[in-house]
Amino acid sequence: xxxxxxxxxxxxxxxxxxxxxxxxxxxxxxxxxxxxxxxxxxxxxxxxxxxxxxxxxxxxxxxxxxxxxxxxxxxxxxxxxxxxxxxxxxxxxxxxxxxxxxxxxxxxxxxxxxxxxxxxxxxxxxxxxxxxxxxxxxxxxxxxxxxxxxxxxxxxxxxxxxxxxxxxxxxxxxxxxxxxxxxxxxxxxxxxxxxxxxxxxxxxxxxxxxxxxxxxxxxxxxxxxxxxxxxxxxxxxxxxxxxxxxxxxxxxxxxxxxxxxxxxxxxxxxxxxxxxxxxxxxxxxxxxxxxxxxxxxxxxxxxxxxxxxxxxxxxxxxxxxxxxxxxxxxxxxxxxxxxxxxxxxxxxxxxxxxxxxxxxxxxxxxxxxxxxxxxxxxxxxxxxxxxxxxxxxxxxxxxxxx
Amino acid sequence: xxxxxxxxxxxxxxxxxxxxxxxxxxxxxxxxxxxxxxxxxxxxxxxxxxxxxxxxxxxxxxxxxxxxxxxxxxxxxxxxxxxxxxxxxxxxxxxxxxxxxxxxxxxxxxxxxxxxxxxxxxxxxxxxxxxxxxxxxxxxxxxxxxxxxxxxxxxxxxxxxxxxxxxxxxxxxxxxxxxxxxxxxxxxxxxxxxxxxxxxxxxxxxxxxxxxxx
Numbered sequence: 001x002x003x004x005x006x007x008x009x010x011x012x013x014x015x016x017x018x019x020x021x022x023x024x025x026x027x028x029x030x031x032x033x034x035x036x037x038x039x040x041x042x043x044x045x046x047x048x049x050x051x052x053x054x055x056x057x058x059x060x061x062x063x064x065x066x067x068x069x070x071x072x073x074x075x076x077x078x079x080x081x082x083x084x085x086x087x088x089x090x091x092x093x094x095x096x097x098x099x100x101x102x103x104x105x106x107x108x109x110x111x112x113x114x115x116x117x118x119x120x121x122x123x124x125x126x127x128x129x130x131x132x133x134x135x136x137x138x139x140x141x142x143x144x145x146x147x148x149x150x151x152x153x154x155x156x157x158x159x160x161x162x163x164x165x166x167x168x169x170x171x172x173x174x175x176x177x178x179x180x181x182x183x184x185x186x187x188x189x190x191x192x193x194x195x196x197x198x199x200x201x202x203x204x205x206x207x208x209x210x211x212x213x214x215x216x217x218x219x220x221x222x223x224x225x226x227x228x229x230x231x232x233x234x235x236x237x238x239x240x241x242x243x244x245x246x247x248x249x250x251x252x253x254x255x256x257x258x259x260x261x262x263x264x265x266x267x268x269x270x271x272x273x274x275x276x277x278x279x280x281x282x283x284x285x286x287x288x289x290x291x292x293x294x295x296x297x298x299x300x301x302x303x304x305x306x307x308x309x310x311x312x313x314x315x316x317x318x319x320x321x322x323x324x325x326x327x328x329x330x331x332x333x334x335x336x337x338x339x340x341x342x343x344x345x346x347x348x349x350x351x352x353x354x355x356x357x358x359x360x361x362x363x364x365x366x367x368x369x370x371x372x373x374x375x376x377x378x379x380x381x382x383x384x385x386x387x388x389x390x391x392x393x394x395x396x397x398x399x400x401x402x
Numbered sequence: 403x404x405x406x407x408x409x410x411x412x413x414x415x416x417x418x419x420x421x422x423x424x425x426x427x428x429x430x431x432x433x434x435x436x437x438x439x440x441x442x443x444x445x446x447x448x449x450x451x452x453x454x455x456x457x458x459x460x461x462x463x464x465x466x467x468x469x470x471x472x473x474x475x476x477x478x479x480x481x482x483x484x485x486x487x488x489x490x491x492x493x494x495x496x497x498x499x500x501x502x503x504x505x506x507x508x509x510x511x512x513x514x515x516x517x518x519x520x521x522x523x524x525x526x527x528x529x530x531x532x533x534x535x536x537x538x539x540x541x542x543x544x545x546x547x548x549x550x551x552x553x554x555x556x557x558x559x560x561x562x563x564x565x566x567x568x569x570x571x572x573x574x575x576x577x578x579x580x581x582x583x584x585x586x587x588x589x590x591x592x593x594x595x596x597x598x599x600x601x602x603x604x605x606x607x608x609x610x611x612x613x614x615x616x
Contacts, residue, residue: 002509003503003507003510004511006503006507007500007502007503007511008504103521260425262547308500310459311498311500312478312511313483313487314457314459314492314494314498315486315498315511315512315515315556316483316484316486316487316512316515316516316560317483318479318480318483319479319483319513320480323559329527395479398459398479
C-alpha cells in the first residue's frame with residue numbers, strides 16, 4: 001500500500017484540495033449552524049401561545065360612530081363566519097359567545113365576617129371553543145350542575161394591576177400562582193332566576209382578550225338565564241400563514257379589524273423561517289460547489305495519473321484496490337471537514353446561546369445530536385458519491401481502449 | 403489455465419476486406435501450457451495488438467479468444483486481476499514501469515501483490531542480469547535495456563500458466579539476451595508454463611515448439 005500511495009500521490013495539488021477543504025468547511029458549517037439556530041430559536045416562539053405552529057387572529061367589525069349611535073351591535077352573521085372559514089388563508093374558525101345574562105363577581109378579603117372587605121363588580125363572560133384556548137389547564141372543564149367555574153383572564157389585566165394599580169397604591173403584587181388560589185363569589189341572574197357559583201382563575205391568556213369561561217358553561221348559562229340569543233361580535237381565526245397578503249386584503253375589503261399583534265409575532269416567525277431557509281440554501285450551494293470542486297480535482301488527479309492507474313491494473317491490481325487511496329483521501333477530507341464543522345457549530349452556538357438564554361430564560365435548549373446527525377448523513381452521502389464516482393472513473397480507465 | 407485458443411480473431415482495423423495471410427488472424431490457433439511459441443511478424447501486422455487482446459486491455463477485435471473454452475470478453479475486472487496475478491504474465495514491449503519508483507520498488511509493487519518471491523530471489527535476478535547496483539535508482543534514470551531487464555524480473559514475480567514476451571531482447575546484447583532466456587525458460591519449466599515470444603527479427607534463443615507467422 002505504501003508503494004501504491006507513493007505512486008498515486010503524484011500530481012496531488014495541495015492548493016486545490018485546500019480550496020475544496022475550506023469551501024466545504026464553510027458550506028457544512030453554515031448548513032449545520034442554520035439548522036441548529038432554527039432549532040434553538042424556534043422554541044422561543046412556539047412556547048406559550050404556540051404561534052409557530054399556527055397563528056390566531058381575532059376579527060371584529062369596525063365600530064363606527066354611526067353604529068354606536070344607532071345601537072348596532074356589530075355582530076357576525078352565520079354567513080359571514082362561513083365566508084371567513086372558506087378563505088384559503090383560514091384554518092379553523094371559532095366565534096366568541098357572549099353571555100346574555102347578568103354576572104356579578106365579588107371578592108372577600110380578610111374573611112367574610114366583620115372587619116373583612118368585600119369588592120363587588122358587574123361583569124360579563126365570553127367563551128370560545130376549547131380548541132382555541134391557549135392556556136393548557138387541566139381544570140378547563142365544566143360539567144353542568146357543578147358549582148365551580150374555571151375562568152381565564154387576559155394577562156394584561158394582571159399586568160395592569162401589578163404594574164399600575166398595585167405600584168401606585170403600594171399594594172402587594174400578585175403572582176399567577178396566587179391568583180389561582182383566589183375564589184370569586186359569582187352571582188348569575190336573568191329571566192327572574194339567580195344562582196351562585198365559585199369562580200376560580202385557572203390561567204391568563206395573551207391570545208384571548210376577554211373574561212373567558214368554558215364553552216359548555218356559557219352555553220348552559222345562556223340557555224338557563226339568557227334573555228336573548230347570543231350574537232357573536234368577535235371571531236377567532238386560525239391562520240395558516242400570517243404573512244399571507246390575501247388575508248390583509250380580505251380584512252380590509254370587509255371592513256373588519258384585527259385585534260392584537262399576533263399578526264406581527266407570526267410575521268417574525270415566518271421571517272425566521274425564511275431567513276433560515278435562505279441561510280440553509282446558501283450553505284447548501286457552497287457545499288454543493290465545494291463537492292463539485294472536489295470531484296473536479298479528483299478527476300483531474302485521476303486523469304493525470306491515468307497511465308499509472310492503467311499500469312497498476314495491468315500488473316494485476318484490482319480496480320477496488322487502486323481506487324482505495326483516492327477514496328480514503330476524499331472520505332478522510334470529508335470527515336475532517338465534518339469534525340471541524342461540528343467544532344465550529346459548538347463554538348458559535350455557545351456564543352449565541354448566551355444571548356438567547358438571557359432573552360428567553362425559561363427556554364430549554366434542544367440537543368445538538370439531531371444537527372450532528374444531519375452532518376453525518378451529509379458526510380456519508382457525499383463520501384459515498386465520491387467513492388462511487390472514483391470507482392467509475394477507474395473502471396472507465398480500465399476500459400478506455402474499448 | 404491449460405490452453406488459449408484464438409478463433410477467427412481479427413483486429414477491427416484489418417476488417418476492410420483485404421486478403422490476410424496469417425496463421426493467427428482470421429484462423430484457428432492454440433497456445434498450450436508447457437510449450438514454447440514464437441510469433442514472428444513484420445511491424446504493423448498487429449503483434450502487440452494480439453498480446454493486448456489476450457491480456458485483456460483491448461477489445462477492438464472480431465472473433466473470439468478463449469481461455470480453456472471461456473470467451474475472455476466475459477471476464478469481469480476482478481477475474482482479470484486474478485488472471486494477471488496467477489495465470490498470465492507479460493513483458494510489455496513498452497515495459498510499463500513506473501519511472502518515479504526505483505528499480506527495486508517496481509519489482510516490489512508486483513511482488514507485494516503476489517508474495518511469490520523472497521527478497522533474496524529477486525536480488526539474485528538483479529545480480530544475474532547485471533543490474534544489481536541499479537536497484538536503488540529511479541527507473542526513469544535507467545537505460546531502456548536496463549529497464550527491460552527490470553520489467554522482466556517483475557514479470558517473473560508471480561505464478562503463471564503462460565508468459566508473454568513482447569520483443570524481449572530488442573535492446574539487449576547477446577549475453578544479456580541469453581541470460582534472460584535462461585531465466586525465463588527456467589522459471590517456466592519450474593511452473594510447467596507456456597512461453598509465447600513475439601519478434602520482428604532478432605529473437606531470444608529458446609527451444610521453440612512452434613513458430614507462427616502473424
